[in-house]
Amino acid sequence: MKKIVLIGGGNQCHYTADIINKEDKYNIIGVIDSVHEIGSKVFGYKVLGRQENIKELIDKYGIEGGVISIGDNWARYCVSSQIKKLVPLFNFVNAIHPSVVIGENVDIGEGVVAMAGCIINPKSKIGNFTFFATGAQVDHDCNINNFASISAGSITGGYVTLGKYSAITLGVTVIDRLKIGSNTVVGAGSLVLKDLPDNVLAYGNPCIIIKKRQKGEKFLK
Amino acid sequence: MKKIVLIGGGNQCHYTADIINKEDKYNIIGVIDSVHEIGSKVFGYKVLGRQENIKELIDKYGIEGGVISIGDNWARYCVSSQIKKLVPLFNFVNAIHPSVVIGENVDIGEGVVAMAGCIINPKSKIGNFTFFATGAQVDHDCNINNFASISAGSITGGYVTLGKYSAITLGVTVIDRLKIGSNTVVGAGSLVLKDLPDNVLAYGNPCIIIKKRQKGEKFLK
Amino acid sequence: MKKIVLIGGGNQCHYTADIINKEDKYNIIGVIDSVHEIGSKVFGYKVLGRQENIKELIDKYGIEGGVISIGDNWARYCVSSQIKKLVPLFNFVNAIHPSVVIGENVDIGEGVVAMAGCIINPKSKIGNFTFFATGAQVDHDCNINNFASISAGSITGGYVTLGKYSAITLGVTVIDRLKIGSNTVVGAGSLVLKDLPDNVLAYGNPCIIIKKRQKGEKFLK
Numbered sequence: 114m115k116k117i118v119l120i121g122g123g124n125q126c127h128y129t130a131d132i133i134n135k136e137d138k139y140n141i142i143g144v145i146d147s148v149h150e151i152g153s154k155v156f157g158y159k160v161l162g163r164q165e166n167i168k169e170l171i172d173k174y175g176i177e178g179g180v181i182s183i184g185d186n187w188a189r190y191c192v193s194s195q196i197k198k199l200v201p202l203f204n205f206v207n208a209i210h211p212s213v214v215i216g217e218n219v220d221i222g223e224g225v226v227a228m229a230g231c232i233i234n235p236k237s238k239i240g241n242f243t244f245f246a247t248g249a250q251v252d253h254d255c256n257i258n259n260f261a262s263i264s265a266g267s268i269t270g271g272y273v274t275l276g277k278y279s280a281i282t283l284g285v286t287v288i289d290r291l292k293i294g295s296n297t298v299v300g301a302g303s304l305v306l307k308d309l310p311d312n313v314l315a316y317g318n319p320c321i322i323i324k325k326r327q328k329g330e331k332f333l334k
Numbered sequence: 335m336k337k338i339v340l341i342g343g344g345n346q347c348h349y350t351a352d353i354i355n356k357e358d359k360y361n362i363i364g365v366i367d368s369v370h371e372i373g374s375k376v377f378g379y380k381v382l383g384r385q386e387n388i389k390e391l392i393d394k395y396g397i398e399g400g401v402i403s404i405g406d407n408w409a410r411y412c413v414s415s416q417i418k419k420l421v422p423l424f425n426f427v428n429a430i431h432p433s434v435v436i437g438e439n440v441d442i443g444e445g446v447v448a449m450a451g452c453i454i455n456p457k458s459k460i461g462n463f464t465f466f467a468t469g470a471q472v473d474h475d476c477n478i479n480n481f482a483s484i485s486a487g488s489i490t491g492g493y494v495t496l497g498k499y500s501a502i503t504l505g506v507t508v509i510d511r512l513k514i515g516s517n518t519v520v521g522a523g524s525l526v527l528k529d530l531p532d533n534v535l536a537y538g539n540p541c542i543i544i545k546k547r548q549k550g551e552k553f554l555k
Numbered sequence: 556m557k558k559i560v561l562i563g564g565g566n567q568c569h570y571t572a573d574i575i576n577k578e579d580k581y582n583i584i585g586v587i588d589s590v591h592e593i594g595s596k597v598f599g600y601k602v603l604g605r606q607e608n609i610k611e612l613i614d615k616y617g618i619e620g621g622v623i624s625i626g627d628n629w630a631r632y633c634v635s636s637q638i639k640k641l642v643p644l645f646n647f648v649n650a651i652h653p654s655v656v657i658g659e660n661v662d663i664g665e666g667v668v669a670m671a672g673c674i675i676n677p678k679s680k681i682g683n684f685t686f687f688a689t690g691a692q693v694d695h696d697c698n699i700n701n702f703a704s705i706s707a708g709s710i711t712g713g714y715v716t717l718g719k720y721s722a723i724t725l726g727v728t729v730i731d732r733l734k735i736g737s738n739t740v741v742g743a744g745s746l747v748l749k750d751l752p753d754n755v756l757a758y759g760n761p762c763i764i765i766k767k768r769q770k771g772e773k774f775l776k
Contacts, residue, residue, distance in 0.1 A: 124713060128695055131659040131677050210654050212449040214433050217352040229656040229674045230692070231449045232468050235352050245675050247386065248710070249690050250451070250468050250486055253349055265692055266486035266710035266728065269344065270504055270522075282730030284746065286505030286523045301712075302728045302746030303675055303761055304505065304523030304539075318523055318539050318746075318760050319396070345758075435654050435671040436575040453671045455688050456573050471672070471689050472706055474570055489690070489708035491725055492566060507708065507726030507744045509774075525726065525744030525760075539744055539760050 114140040117206060118176050120164060120192060121183035122146030127224055129182035130156060133207040139206060142174055162190060167199050178204035181224055181242060186278045188330040189242050190260045193224060205235040205242070215246075222259065234271070246283075258295065276311060281334055300334045335361040338427060339397050341385060341413060342404035343367030343376040350375055350403035353429040358425060358466055385413060388420050398424035402445055402463065406477075407499045408555040410463050411481045414445060427462070434466075443480065467504075479516065497532060501553055519553045521524055556582040559648060560618050562606060562634060564588030564597040571624035571668055572598060574650040579646060606634060609641050620646035623666055623684065628720045629771040631684050632702045635666060636696035647684070655687075664701065676713070686758055688725075700737065718753060722774055740774045 114307050117139045119126050126144060133139055133326040140330050143161035162170045170176060179196075181320070183189045205224035209215075216235035219319045223241050227299060228276045230248035237251050240259035252271040257263070267285040275281065276295030281303040293299065293309045300316025300323075309315050314332075315322045326332075336358040340347050343406040347365060354360055364382035374381050383391045391397060400417075401458050404410045426445035430436075434448045437456035441524040444462050453467035454460060460474050461480035472478060479498040480544045484490070496502065497516030506521040514520065521544075522538025530536050535553075536543045547553075559581045561568050569630045575581050585603035596603050602610045612618060621638075625631045637647050647666035651657075655669045658677035665683050672690035673680060679693050682701035687693070691705040694713040699705070703717045709727040713740060717723065718737030725743040735751045736739065740759025742765075751757050756774075768774075 124695060127660075127677050128658060134659065212658070212685070213430070216450070217355070218348075219497060229658070230451070234468060235348050247676060247694060248469070248690070252468060252486060253345060265694060265712065266487075266708075272488065277702070282731055284710055288504055288522045292753050299338075299348055301748070306522070435652070437570060437611070437671070439569075451672070455671070455689060456569050469690070470752075473689060473707060474566060490727055491707065509725055509743045527743070 114138065114177055114179040115206075116140050116267065118143055118145050118170075118174075118179040119158065119159065119182045120145045120179050121181055122149045122160060125182065125184045125226075126158075126182040127156045128228060129208050130158065132210045132226070132228065135211050139178065142176065145170065145179070159186065164195060165199070165331045167196055168201070171200065178206045180206055180208050180210070180226060182214070182226070184243070184244065184262075186260045186280055187260050189224075189244070190278060191329075193242050193244065210268055216253070228265075240277075264301075278328070282332070296326060296328055298326060336357065337361050337363045337365055337396055338366050338425075339382065339391075339395075339400040339523070340379065340403045341366045341417070342402055342409075343370045343381060344404065344430050346405045346447075347379075347403040348377045349381065349449060350401055350429050353431045353447070353449065356403065357430065360399065363397065366391065366503050383417060386420070388417055392421065399427045401410070401427055401429045403447070404481075405465065406552065407465070407481045407483050407501055410445075410465070411499060412550075414463055437474070441463040446448060449486075461498075473510070485522075499549070504555070517547060517549055519547060556580065557619040557648075558582050558584045558617055559604065560585055560612075560616075560621040562587045562589050562601065562621050562638070563604060563623055564591045565625065566735070567626045568600075570670060571597045571622055571650050572600065574652045574668070574670065577653050578651065583619065584618065587612065587621070599649075606637060607641070609659055610644070613642065620648045622648055622650050622668060624668070626686065626704075626775050627773065628686070628702045628704050628722055632720060633685070633771075635684055654682075658695065666726045670707075676720055682719075694731070706743075720770070722762040725776070738768060740768060 121180030122144045143217045145157040149160045179315045208226045209227045213231045216229040221239045227245040231245045233251045233252040237255040244262040247265040250268040253271045256274045258277040264283045265282045269287040270289030273289045274292045280298045281299045285303045287305040303316045303320040304318040305320040343365045370381045395509040410438040428446045430448045434452045442460045448466040449468045452466045454472045455474040458476040465483040468486040470484040475493045475494040477495045481499045482496045482503045485504045490508040491510030493511040495513040500518045502520045506524045508526040515532035524537045524541040525539040528543040561740045564586045585601040589636030593604045651669045655673045663681045664771040669687040669690045673687045676695040679697040683762045686704040689707040692710040696714045698716045700719040702720045703721045706724045712728040714732040716727045721739040723741045727745045729747040736753035745758045745762040746760040747762040
């Protein structure tokens, strides 16, 4: 089995490890993290080093790939960009829980994480470094752009577009054929009935725009 | 494997084909459709002809059954009626995704389509030509009448009745023991706390009646 | 296979039996119930006797364990207490539908019932005699206390605490890091954005406190 690392030692590290262990395709040899002490353990995995030293770590440990285990979309973008700059051909693998159902003609990028119970229907396009939490559902012919995320229990109708870095949070329903811009966050429990532009926070039933957001502004607690 | 056709060449055709291919019980030999040119291809399947010529098509292609792949409930009723008139013993098969969970003592009719992740609990009665989209949940002792539908992520409590031709759309919650009449549509994201009569459009949290509907009035975009 | 009984002959008895039959780990030899006539049948299972006679029934029928199939949280507490008083080492088994997904390092108590499609994420703690209805989702690092329940289609974020005897009913979303007290009921379709104290009924989008509740007050119809 290929030796891989988890990049990011926070909460998401734990359930990403769970997915990878259940897939049984890769061997997690450690964690790359910018906070925890090198040599210490997170969720049972040794912290091997910092991402800025990824080149040396690859040589030292024989790392053959990795998954970014970070929930914040913008942070996932920054980390992947830095690694790609240092190691342009770094092998970002996917972590797809065995219970995930993927329809025909779904196009899935690299570095995608999908937790238990997700369903992605035919002809949807799933961008790079997207994240799908427990039981997220993407209907047919959707377009989920790079670094976007859909949280637990949220569902989209068919032909929905979700822009780059945008986050649909917990328990959201998005009806058919809507376009949600990039860097936009939809708050928990929302019912989205209209398109949403770039760079906004929106929520409610029905969902309305609450305020503008900056690129990279935090949305997870 | 029995040779079957998909009747209806729109979007629903694609994910119905996906289900049937994953079930691996039937061989889809083509599509019967009233719009696409005969001989052209939809989602990789040849358009064999029109439904009004079903008798000749059966003879010509050795068709042994079919599934109606049409999302609109009333249209599904009209098409099934026409075919039954022309070929009274036509074999309408079910398309049940392998991930669907069906409880003990569930009674399932003919021509039923259930997408990935649906759960139907014990002692529920599932009528003919009903449609269950991704992750729809029907609790115990429910009665889902002919030509009714439940869209993605919607759930019913126990002992719920859904009338003929009625549609529960995306992300709806219906509490226990309610009766929803026939030809009624419940809009997306609704929380249904009271019975609903026949022939209405209703939505909201809590769900209220918005207006009367005509038989066969469109509800899908 | 170990011979077990279902304790409680109401609706929950039927789907608990369905789960146990699909798990294929135990042999249900009958039902213990305080209402139905002894010797009569419920859902195909013989009523063996009353719970106050559990000791004699164990001797007579060679009962090796049981599951309480009662939906009301307080009633489940009362019944389990009485049985534990009479037979301190009674073997309360779990009924976990084969489709349920359980993450790494989840700690599960005794007498737990989880219906089809439930997902429990890593490091959550699932108390004794808890009940999870169809498709309920518990995210990572949650703490679901003894005798609590989560109904169909309801989801929690990570680090959520649900107090003893408390019930999250149908189609509820609870965001990350909230604490819901004990003996509290969250009504259907609610979006919970703030902590909730002990002994209240709360609902709405967003969820607000509606009234105080007494210990053991009924919440199911």
